[in-house]
Amino acid sequence: KAGVTQTPRYLIKTRGQQVTLSCSPISGHRSVSWYQQTPGQGLQFLFEYFSETQRNKGNFPGRFSGRQFSNSRSEMNVSTLELGDSALYLCASRRQGSANTEAFFGQGTRLTVV
Amino acid sequence: GQQVMQIPQYQHVQEGEDFTTYCNSSTTLSNIQWYKQRPGGHPVFLIQLVKSGEVKKQKRLTFQFGEAKKNSSLHITATQTTDVGTYFCAAPPNTGNQFYFGTGTSLTVIP
Numbered sequence: 706k707a708g709v710t711q712t713p714r715y716l717i718k719t720r721g722q723q724v725t726l727s728c729s730p731i732s733g734h735r736s737v738s739w740y741q742q743t744p745g746q747g748l749q750f751l752f753e754y755f756s757e758t759q760r761n762k763g764n765f766p767g768r769f770s771g772r773q774f775s776n777s778r779s780e781m782n783v784s785t786l787e788l789g790d791s792a793l794y795l796c797a798s799r800r801q802g803s804a805n806t807e808a809f810f811g812q813g814t815r816l817t818v819v
Numbered sequence: 820g821q822q823v824m825q826i827p828q829y830q831h832v833q834e835g836e837d838f839t840t841y842c843n844s845s846t847t848l849s850n851i852q853w854y855k856q857r858p859g860g861h862p863v864f865l866i867q868l869v870k871s872g873e874v875k876k877q878k879r880l881t882f883q884f885g886e887a888k889k890n891s892s893l894h895i896t897a898t899q900t901t902d903v904g905t906y907f908c909a910a911p912p913n914t915g916n917q918f919y920f921g922t923g924t925s926l927t928v929i930p
Contacts, residue, residue: 740920748862748907748920795861805850807864808909808918 707731709798709811717817723784726814730777730798737779738808739771742793751794754779783816791818823910825921833929838895840924842908849911851891852918853882857904865893865906898928 710729718724730737738761739751750763754773771781777798783790793815797808824843832838842851850869854862866875868884868891875882881894895902905925909918 738918747922750919797862805867805869805911807852807867808854808862810861810863812861 709796709809711794711796711811711814713814714812715815715817717819718786719819720786720788722786723782724786724816725780725782726794726796726816728779728781728796728798728811730779730796731800731809734798734800734809735777736799736801737773737777738797738799739779739781740795740797741765742795742813743791748795751781786818788818791816823908823919823921825908825924827924828922829925829927831927831929832898834900835897838898838902838926840893840906840908840926842891842910842921844889844910847888848891849888851884852909853891853893854907854909854920855904856907856923860904862907895926898926900928900930902926903928 709731712727728737736755738753741749741751751765751769752759752771753761757773768784771779773779793813795810795813797810799806799808822845826841830838850867852867853865855865856862866882868882871888872886873884879896883892891908893906903926905923907923908921911918
Protein backbone atom coordinates (compact mmCIF):
# COMPACT_ATOMS: atom_id res chain seq x y z
CA LYS A 706 0.00 0.00 0.00
CA ALA A 707 1.10 3.59 -0.54
CA GLY A 708 3.16 5.22 2.17
CA VAL A 709 2.85 8.67 3.67
CA THR A 710 2.99 11.31 0.96
CA GLN A 711 4.16 14.84 1.58
CA THR A 712 3.99 17.64 -0.95
CA PRO A 713 5.84 19.57 -2.06
CA ARG A 714 9.24 17.96 -1.47
CA TYR A 715 11.14 21.23 -1.71
CA LEU A 716 10.08 24.81 -1.22
CA ILE A 717 11.85 28.16 -1.23
CA LYS A 718 10.08 31.14 0.27
CA THR A 719 11.06 34.64 1.29
CA ARG A 720 10.74 36.10 4.75
CA GLY A 721 7.27 37.34 5.56
CA GLN A 722 5.52 34.98 3.18
CA GLN A 723 3.29 32.13 4.24
CA VAL A 724 3.45 28.50 3.24
CA THR A 725 1.14 25.48 3.27
CA LEU A 726 2.45 21.93 3.40
CA SER A 727 0.39 18.84 2.73
CA CYS A 728 0.47 15.32 4.13
CA SER A 729 -1.54 12.32 2.99
CA PRO A 730 -1.36 9.52 5.54
CA ILE A 731 -1.44 5.83 4.85
CA SER A 732 -4.94 4.69 3.98
CA GLY A 733 -6.84 3.86 7.13
CA HIS A 734 -4.57 5.86 9.41
CA ARG A 735 -6.40 8.53 11.37
CA SER A 736 -3.58 10.13 13.34
CA VAL A 737 -1.23 12.61 11.70
CA SER A 738 1.61 14.32 13.51
CA TRP A 739 3.93 17.04 12.29
CA TYR A 740 7.57 17.53 13.24
CA GLN A 741 10.17 20.14 12.47
CA GLN A 742 13.69 18.80 12.01
CA THR A 743 16.74 21.02 12.11
CA PRO A 744 20.39 20.05 12.58
CA GLY A 745 20.66 21.71 15.94
CA GLN A 746 17.27 20.87 17.43
CA GLY A 747 16.51 17.39 16.23
CA LEU A 748 12.88 16.39 15.78
CA GLN A 749 10.59 18.93 17.39
CA PHE A 750 6.91 18.05 17.77
CA LEU A 751 4.54 20.59 16.23
CA PHE A 752 1.07 19.11 16.58
CA GLU A 753 -1.01 16.01 16.19
CA TYR A 754 -4.42 15.56 14.62
CA PHE A 755 -6.83 12.72 15.06
CA SER A 756 -10.22 12.57 13.37
CA GLU A 757 -10.02 16.22 12.34
CA THR A 758 -9.25 17.41 15.88
CA GLN A 759 -5.99 18.77 17.15
CA ARG A 760 -5.19 16.65 20.17
CA ASN A 761 -1.71 17.78 21.06
CA LYS A 762 0.38 20.84 20.36
CA GLY A 763 4.07 21.44 20.78
CA ASN A 764 5.82 24.57 21.90
CA PHE A 765 5.71 26.59 18.69
CA PRO A 766 4.39 30.10 18.09
CA GLY A 767 0.91 30.72 16.75
CA ARG A 768 2.36 31.29 13.28
CA PHE A 769 2.35 27.51 12.98
CA SER A 770 -1.07 26.03 12.47
CA GLY A 771 -2.60 22.96 10.98
CA ARG A 772 -5.76 21.14 10.18
CA GLN A 773 -6.99 17.72 9.21
CA PHE A 774 -9.69 16.89 6.72
CA SER A 775 -12.34 14.20 6.84
CA ASN A 776 -10.20 11.94 4.63
CA SER A 777 -7.39 12.26 7.22
CA ARG A 778 -5.20 14.35 4.93
CA SER A 779 -3.52 17.12 6.86
CA GLU A 780 -2.07 20.48 6.09
CA MET A 781 0.18 22.71 8.10
CA ASN A 782 0.56 26.41 7.56
CA VAL A 783 3.32 28.76 8.58
CA SER A 784 2.60 32.46 8.32
CA THR A 785 5.02 35.37 8.35
CA LEU A 786 7.99 33.14 7.61
CA GLU A 787 11.28 33.75 9.39
CA LEU A 788 14.75 32.60 8.42
CA GLY A 789 14.73 30.25 11.40
CA ASP A 790 11.78 28.37 9.96
CA SER A 791 14.09 26.78 7.41
CA ALA A 792 13.91 23.09 8.18
CA LEU A 793 12.74 19.68 7.10
CA TYR A 794 9.07 19.28 7.99
CA LEU A 795 8.03 15.69 8.52
CA CYS A 796 4.63 14.26 8.98
CA ALA A 797 3.93 10.87 10.47
CA SER A 798 0.78 8.81 10.40
CA ARG A 799 -0.39 6.15 12.80
CA ARG A 800 -3.24 3.73 12.42
CA GLN A 801 -4.69 4.56 15.79
CA GLY A 802 -4.27 7.51 18.05
CA SER A 803 -2.81 5.62 20.97
CA ALA A 804 0.76 5.99 22.09
CA ASN A 805 1.77 2.40 21.46
CA THR A 806 1.55 2.22 17.70
CA GLU A 807 4.41 2.82 15.32
CA ALA A 808 4.63 5.98 13.29
CA PHE A 809 5.18 5.97 9.54
CA PHE A 810 6.97 9.03 8.25
CA GLY A 811 6.74 10.76 4.93
CA GLN A 812 9.80 11.89 2.99
CA GLY A 813 9.38 15.39 4.32
CA THR A 814 9.18 18.87 2.83
CA ARG A 815 12.45 20.78 2.80
CA LEU A 816 11.58 24.44 3.40
CA THR A 817 14.16 27.12 2.80
CA VAL A 818 13.38 30.67 3.84
CA VAL A 819 15.55 33.35 2.24
CA GLY B 820 7.26 18.97 27.09
CA GLN B 821 8.62 15.51 27.55
CA GLN B 822 12.35 15.41 28.23
CA VAL B 823 14.09 12.43 26.70
CA MET B 824 17.83 12.84 26.71
CA GLN B 825 19.90 10.80 24.29
CA ILE B 826 23.66 10.24 24.33
CA PRO B 827 26.04 10.43 22.66
CA GLN B 828 25.11 12.99 20.05
CA TYR B 829 27.71 11.70 17.61
CA GLN B 830 29.66 8.45 17.36
CA HIS B 831 32.34 7.45 14.90
CA VAL B 832 33.34 3.78 14.85
CA GLN B 833 35.51 1.56 12.73
CA GLU B 834 33.57 -1.01 10.78
CA GLY B 835 33.29 -4.11 12.93
CA GLU B 836 33.28 -2.24 16.23
CA ASP B 837 30.25 -2.15 18.49
CA PHE B 838 28.02 0.86 19.06
CA THR B 839 25.61 1.83 21.81
CA THR B 840 23.24 4.76 22.21
CA TYR B 841 21.34 5.56 25.39
CA CYS B 842 18.04 7.26 26.15
CA ASN B 843 17.23 8.62 29.58
CA SER B 844 14.08 10.10 31.04
CA SER B 845 13.45 11.73 34.40
CA THR B 846 9.99 10.17 34.50
CA THR B 847 8.73 6.64 34.06
CA LEU B 848 7.83 5.84 30.48
CA SER B 849 4.88 3.73 29.41
CA ASN B 850 6.82 2.56 26.38
CA ILE B 851 9.68 3.61 24.15
CA GLN B 852 10.22 3.33 20.43
CA TRP B 853 13.37 3.42 18.35
CA TYR B 854 13.73 4.85 14.86
CA LYS B 855 16.55 5.03 12.33
CA GLN B 856 17.01 7.84 9.85
CA ARG B 857 19.46 7.32 7.02
CA PRO B 858 21.24 10.41 5.63
CA GLY B 859 18.79 12.27 3.42
CA GLY B 860 15.97 9.98 4.48
CA HIS B 861 13.13 9.94 6.94
CA PRO B 862 12.81 8.15 10.29
CA VAL B 863 11.88 4.50 10.04
CA PHE B 864 10.44 2.54 12.93
CA LEU B 865 12.71 -0.15 14.35
CA ILE B 866 11.06 -1.46 17.49
CA GLN B 867 8.89 -0.76 20.51
CA LEU B 868 9.62 -1.76 24.11
CA VAL B 869 6.85 -1.85 26.68
CA LYS B 870 7.77 -4.09 29.61
CA SER B 871 10.17 -3.35 32.44
CA GLY B 872 13.54 -4.96 31.75
CA GLU B 873 12.49 -5.99 28.24
CA VAL B 874 15.22 -7.04 25.80
CA LYS B 875 14.57 -7.49 22.10
CA LYS B 876 16.96 -8.44 19.33
CA GLN B 877 16.93 -7.82 15.62
CA LYS B 878 19.93 -9.56 14.07
CA ARG B 879 22.90 -7.44 15.26
CA LEU B 880 20.71 -4.91 17.09
CA THR B 881 19.82 -5.35 20.76
CA PHE B 882 17.28 -3.09 22.44
CA GLN B 883 16.81 -2.84 26.19
CA PHE B 884 14.28 -1.13 28.42
CA GLY B 885 15.42 -0.40 31.95
CA GLU B 886 13.89 -2.01 34.99
CA ALA B 887 12.54 1.33 36.16
CA LYS B 888 11.33 2.14 32.61
CA LYS B 889 13.28 5.40 32.68
CA ASN B 890 16.03 4.46 30.29
CA SER B 891 16.66 2.44 27.19
CA SER B 892 19.57 1.48 25.01
CA LEU B 893 20.27 0.32 21.49
CA HIS B 894 23.39 -1.75 20.93
CA ILE B 895 24.74 -2.71 17.53
CA THR B 896 27.27 -5.53 17.36
CA ALA B 897 29.96 -5.48 14.68
CA THR B 898 28.80 -2.38 12.86
CA GLN B 899 28.57 -2.29 9.10
CA THR B 900 28.48 0.65 6.71
CA THR B 901 24.77 0.02 6.25
CA ASP B 902 24.26 0.99 9.92
CA VAL B 903 25.14 4.61 9.16
CA GLY B 904 22.42 7.04 10.16
CA THR B 905 20.83 8.76 13.10
CA TYR B 906 19.11 6.68 15.74
CA PHE B 907 16.27 8.24 17.69
CA CYS B 908 14.36 7.07 20.68
CA ALA B 909 10.80 8.32 21.10
CA ALA B 910 8.46 8.18 24.05
CA PRO B 911 4.97 9.46 24.86
CA PRO B 912 4.42 12.05 27.58
CA ASN B 913 2.84 11.18 30.91
CA THR B 914 -0.48 12.31 29.53
CA GLY B 915 -1.52 12.36 25.95
CA ASN B 916 -0.74 10.19 23.01
CA GLN B 917 2.00 12.05 21.23
CA PHE B 918 5.56 10.88 20.94
CA TYR B 919 8.50 13.13 21.74
CA PHE B 920 11.81 12.28 20.17
CA GLY B 921 15.22 12.25 21.73
CA THR B 922 17.94 14.37 20.19
CA GLY B 923 19.30 11.41 18.27
CA THR B 924 22.70 9.78 17.93
CA SER B 925 24.42 10.16 14.59
CA LEU B 926 26.47 7.07 13.77
CA THR B 927 29.33 7.16 11.28
CA VAL B 928 30.96 3.87 10.33
CA ILE B 929 34.46 4.13 8.93
CA PRO B 930 35.23 1.34 6.44
